[in-house]
Amino acid sequence: MYRQFGCFIDGAWCDGAAQLDVMSPVTEKPLGTVAAASADTTRTALDAAARAAAPLRLMGGFGRADALHRIADDMLSRAAEATRMISTETGKPLAQAGREWSLACDQFRWYAEEARRIYGRIVDSRVPGGRFEITHEPVGIVGAFTAWNFPAALPARKLAPALAAGCPVVLRPSSQTPGVAMIMVDCIRAGGLPDGAVNLVAGSTSATYDPIMADARVRKVSLTGSTRIGQQMIRDAADTVKKVSMELGGNAPYILYDDADLDAALDATVATKFANCGQVCVTPDRFFVHASLHDAFVDGFVKRAQAIKLGDGLDDSVTMGPLINARRLSEIDAVVQAAVTAGATLATGGRRAAGFNAGHFYEPTVLTGVADDMTVFAEENFGPVAAITSFTDEDEVLARANASAMGLSAYAFTASPERARRTVAALKAGMVGINSFALAASEAPFGGTNFSGMGREGGPEGIEDYLDTKLAQIVF
Structure with a gap:
């Protein structure tokens, strides 16, 4: 059931360095095998993302908005396929799986419109004839790590705002539910984004997480996972001073x-x-x-x-x-x-x-x-x-x-x-x-405080972590 997919790098599906079994929680038997990345595969994906950064930014907010709407259209056309994949990989009922895919589609719709609204502002300067201009720019390459329990909603919450902001992404979905993210990434091809704007690698921590966290070109990482993993990610992000946002455990x-x-x-x-x-x-x-x-x-x-x-x-x-x-x-x-x-x-x-x-x-x-x-x-x-x-x-x-x-x-x-x-x-x-x-x-900011994480996904707040703020003092 995964044969048409694999790793997705530089706009195309490709083989990985090994094969990874995906197990059914219903039958306890393999659903199939997916291409697993090596560390070199992940570094190739990071290189592709780096090449995509400039053309993705040059599309502008309106161009990226149109692309995200095309992606949402393609996702809606494949709703039955995706819903079945969600249920097959997680075991959750079809009705819940269908609602999840709809929520994922809606993320792309919402952030298509937010891409048009990355506003700056002008502030009068104390210097005679001067003014401050405040603008917002893409933060850079994003490493996105998602959990298995919502294999469609979680990638969408990261991919949609990142692309709206103009940030290329390397997505590492859960190895327990990779097929749902693969369908979503396949839909992203319909958007007409630059090759390398979105890349997908599945596999072990050493093959995926480690190269992403070590690469100084990755300027932001986003995680949905356990508090323990979040704490480790914060420590690892410090070495290259990456921005972090994460939704962790709850009680x-x-x-x-x-x-x-x-x-x-x-x-x-x-x-x-x-x-x-x-x-x-x-x-x-x-x-x-x-x-x-x-x-x-x-x-x-x-x-x-x-x-x-x-x-x-x-x-x-x-x-x-x-x-x-x-x-x-x-x-x-x-x-x-x-x-x-x-x-x-x-x-x-x-x-x-x-x-x-x-x-x-x-x-x-x-x-x-x-x-x-x-x-x-x-x-x-x-x-x-x-x-x-x-x-x-x-x-x-x-x-x-x-x-x-x-x-x-x-x-x-x-x-x-x-x-x-x-x-x-x-x-x-x-x-x-x-x-x-x-x-x-x-349309609403989703996230927690204390040991439950930092940052927000959804709403106007959700795009903020994917942007850097630039101040210019202009005097004539």
Whole structure:
């Protein structure tokens, strides 16, 4: 299924130095093999990007805007192919995969328009007859590293603003889900960009990451990944003083106040928690439920969780697919069992799903009586596990919600506008949802604070990290 692709360098698909097996999380069998880059392959891609920098910049914002619209058109025409690839590689249901590809297309549409709006400004100078001119220029070559859980949305969030700004890119997608990025890069050929404007290399850290980070021509790197990897990237970027932006781990608090619409909250929350088998950085992890609603919330949560149908995401009737690999399955089960041993109550789930001869399927799981210091609560579990505790006091719950080094997303459900405003102001997170989980949109800045990363993807803010600001003092 990957034969028409490979590494993409200087405007063409090419073979790699080796072959990389891509495994199905549903069957645990190989989906196929992809061309894997060597360090020399990656350096060739960097050379191509360097040659593309000047012609890409000379296209101007309006020329790049037209190119991004053509790319979006081609992506839309290949939606069925891409949706199936997303589901095949990740196991997520087709409906979720289709929404993800639509979000990826929308990134190119949005940044096509932002390319036309890279505005400068003029400021009067204190020097007689002078003025300051402030302009914005492409930062240079971008190294983009993406995770497997959203194999279309994550590359699009980096490729679209980088190209809009005039920056050539070397993309390194996850080796677990390379095919989706390959389809996207194939669509980019329809844009008519200079050869080398976008390059793709898959492979090991030593073959891809190391050459990109060592090359002084790479002026910015963007990562979606774990906090541990982000910390290492910051250290590595220091050697050549690269700009960095990164969306890292999360451990989102969820607060259900006593005045919330219980049924509406449950309908939205259960669907969100178990989307992509819980493998979402912004999914709610730590559930704080007011004591007056706790039992009813748990009962409703359990009933909805038990109604979820597990299976191959390519089956239209399936509503939750597998975890990405055996390691994730083992880690999730260990965290759940440790919580039960420490005193938490298993309300439903808590084991590898029965009835499957293969695949990394884990039952939708609900834990109650969870203590704040349990691993399942104190750390991102990144799986289909809802850990629930209770509270009675607003100040208390806000303090508990903020007792985390992470700061990506946070959520609260309430009928009070005043309480909503207090909660938004108090929560330490880059994004807060009130009675909503809809945070990911091309027009809105997506990202976190503290150990959850830096920089933003989406919105007008998303292009800023791909631009350098230049000041000129002009006197006549």
